[in-house]
Amino acid sequence: MREIRGLDRYLDLLKHAVITPGWDFSAKYLAVCELHNRAREEADFIGSDIIGCLESLFEDRGVSRETQGFFLFKEAADILCSVIVGTVDESLADESTEALKKALKNDVDTVRRAAAEAMGSLPFSVHGPVLQVPPFGSGPLVSWNELLDRVGKPGDADPVMVGRSLVFRTGNGSNVLVVKRARAGETPDELAQEALWMEHLRTGANDFPGRFEIPEPLAFRDAYVFRLEDPPIPGEGNGQWHPERYAMAYRASESYFSYPNEPDPAKRVREDELSEVLFRNSRLLGALTSKGIVHTAPIPLFHNRVQQGRREDGGLYEWPLRGRLDKWLESCAYPNFGASGVRDFEHFSVVRGPGKQLYRPLGAQLLSLLLVTGSYFRNKEPGRQGFDEAGIPVDARDLFDKKLLEELILGIFLHMYEGFVGVEYDGHLPLDVAGLADRMIDEMGVDRHMEELLRVADQERMSDDEFQAFLRVRGVPEHRLESLHRGEEEIRLITGPHLGAFNGTISLPELIDFVETATALCMLGRYRKENPASMHAGNKRISAG
Numbered sequence: 001m002r003e004i005r006g007l008d009r010y011l012d013l014l015k016h017a018v019i020t021p022g023w024d025f026s027a028k029y030l031a032v033c034e035l036h037n038r039a040r041e042e043a044d045f046i047g048s049d050i051i052g053c054l055e056s057l058f059e060d061r062g063v064s065r066e067t068q069g070f071f072l073f074k075e076a077a078d079i080l081c082s083v084i085v086g087t088v089d090e091s092l093a094d095e096s097t098e099a100l101k102k103a104l105k106n107d108v109d110t111v112r113r114a115a116a117e118a119m120g121s122l123p124f125s126v127h128g129p130v131l132q133v134p135p136f137g138s139g140p141l142v143s144w145n146e147l148l149d150r151v152g153k154p155g156d157a158d159p160v161m162v163g164r165s166l167v168f169r170t171g172n173g174s175n176v177l178v179v180k181r182a183r184a185g186e187t188p189d190e191l192a193q194e195a196l197w198m199e200h201l202r203t204g205a206n207d208f209p210g211r212f213e214i215p216e217p218l219a220f221r222d223a224y225v226f227r228l229e230d231p232p233i234p235g236e237g238n239g240q241w242h243p244e245r246y247a248m249a250y251r252a253s254e255s256y257f258s259y260p261n262e263p264d265p266a267k268r269v270r271e272d273e274l275s276e277v278l279f280r281n282s283r284l285l286g287a288l289t290s291k292g293i294v295h296t297a298p299i300p301l302f303h304n305r306v307q308q309g310r311r312e313d314g315g316l317y318e319w320p321l322r323g324r325l326d327k328w329l330e331s332c333a334y335p336n337f338g339a340s341g342v343r344d345f346e347h348f349s350v351v352r353g354p355g356k357q358l359y360r361p362l363g364a365q366l367l368s369l370l371l372v373t374g375s376y377f378r379n380k381e382p383g384r385q386g387f388d389e390a391g392i393p394v395d396a397r398d399l400f401d402k403k404l405l406e407e408l409i410l411g412i413f414l415h416m417y418e419g420f421v422g423v424e425y426d427g428h429l430p431l432d433v434a435g436l437a438d439r440m441i442d443e444m445g446v447d448r449h450m451e452e453l454l455r456v457a458d459q460e461r462m463s464d465d466e467f468q469a470f471l472r473v474r475g476v477p478e479h480r481l482e483s484l485h486r487g488e489e490e491i492r493l494i495t496g497p498h499l500g501a502f503n504g505t506i507s508l509p510e511l512i513d514f515v516e517t518a519t520a521l522c523m524l525g526r527y528r529k530e531n532p533a534s535m536h537a538g539n540k541r542i543s544a545g
Helices: 002-019 025-041 048-058 069-086 090-104 109-119 144-151 188-203 271-290 355-378 402-421 433-444 464-473 509-530
Strands: 125-127 141-143 160-162 165-169 175-181 226-229 246-253 293-295 348-350 352-354 449-454 491-498
Touching (some): 002 025, 002 048, 048 090, 069 090, 144 175, 144 246, 271 293, 271 355, 271 402, 352 355, 355 402, 355 433
Parallel strands (some): 141 226
Antiparallel strands (some): 125 352, 293 348, 449 491
16 A cells, blocks of 8 residues: 555656646656656556646647757657557547647647657558569660550651650540650669559559549560660750660550649639549548558659759658748649549559558648649649749739638548548548638748759759759840859859748748648548547547637
8 A cells, every 4th residue: 555655646746747837847858758658568557637737738838948848748749649559448548639639739839740740650550562573684675666556556646745755645545655765864673663553553452442544554575664766756855865765655544644733724624623633632642652552752842952962862852841842833833643543653652561651751742732732723824923023022812712722621631531541530620721721822822932042062063064054944044144153152043932931941831730730630540440449539520620
């Protein structure tokens, strides 16, 4: 009895340290760590009283002002997740779940991030497929006419270039033949892997939610990758193509190149078509990711494109870091999802093992879908960009329909959740959809951030010819080029619109807040789906706010 009373007094001291405002930060941190250690040793050590203490900690403004406050909040959020995972008391698991959802709505970003990252690490497993890419030899030599004969098209067919692919109608219904060429520096294995993904998804035991038109790869002499003889394009593209002319070919529906945010009025989708395409692709991306097939580039996302060759991360965008988003509207130009479903399988990556590996890529997919949604409204009048003649940022907020935008934001999350988790979302949504719509219109509708800097360090990595070409592509006129010399000074360029100032933070943090919370809810839902005993919450009406 004396030992029990001593433990009770010790527990009371720990709780007192956690909930009492003004206590030393280190003392609070040690108390929470000790509670976590106890919880690891005994699953039911954490009761309602301690859960209440942790909730009050999230509201402690003294802690939120501490430089290391995030780590204390993260420890507390991890305790709540350990209750969800380890307790046999259903009511405690429900209390912990609601405490985490409440933390996701906290007005302190470190609290929200701690809760989201803790939920993103809930334990479930991912079992992505294993694709065996056979060793590549020299590849068969295939003439252009042989390609045309395969699809029954006359030899004088006139293809068009779409990116790095040659595309033309086959004369067989609404199908097109696509010949995708390897760039200089790429290996044939990269093309072969994309063909194998097509074959795997077409022939495997896959049950995809909704329409998903998967291209049919064409094999020549048992090889998907070949050397293309006499391609019908002039020259060699200034050295951009692989010298061996490696290529792959596939049949696809014509809608494979139909984009949801098409700026061409003749190709522009109606608003009801837009929601169908965005929602279906949200569900598809969620379902693929759930299977361990992660599309790593629904759109290209960069913090700074100009630093791709100098930074270890290649300038790629890591959304949890909340940095400035480079050329957001340009990134949305040709999304890798559309009327036919998800496309460009070269960007597929396999995930096997702990489910926490999906937290960041799933968030990047949500971010991509939301950015493309914003670009749909801007592309109603694509010429309205940048600064006007007086140097004032163009204001295009009138192009946005707030009601429709709110419907699209909410629908993208709900369909992503359904695809990833396998069931519809059930319960209250700790998401400010209306607030995000307002902020998206304000930031995406006014081009406040148009500048980027070409740093001296980046110039020094270029040759003189590359330096000149880099500036020409970015619209620097010839008369100014003559006065610019590589490596002498930083050069200010107008290349936006960007979301945020160069090397700064994102000017639309609410977008990251939404992605963070929505992704955490998906991870929680997936864990609870795989662990039915932890699904304690009753049916509740879905609401946002």
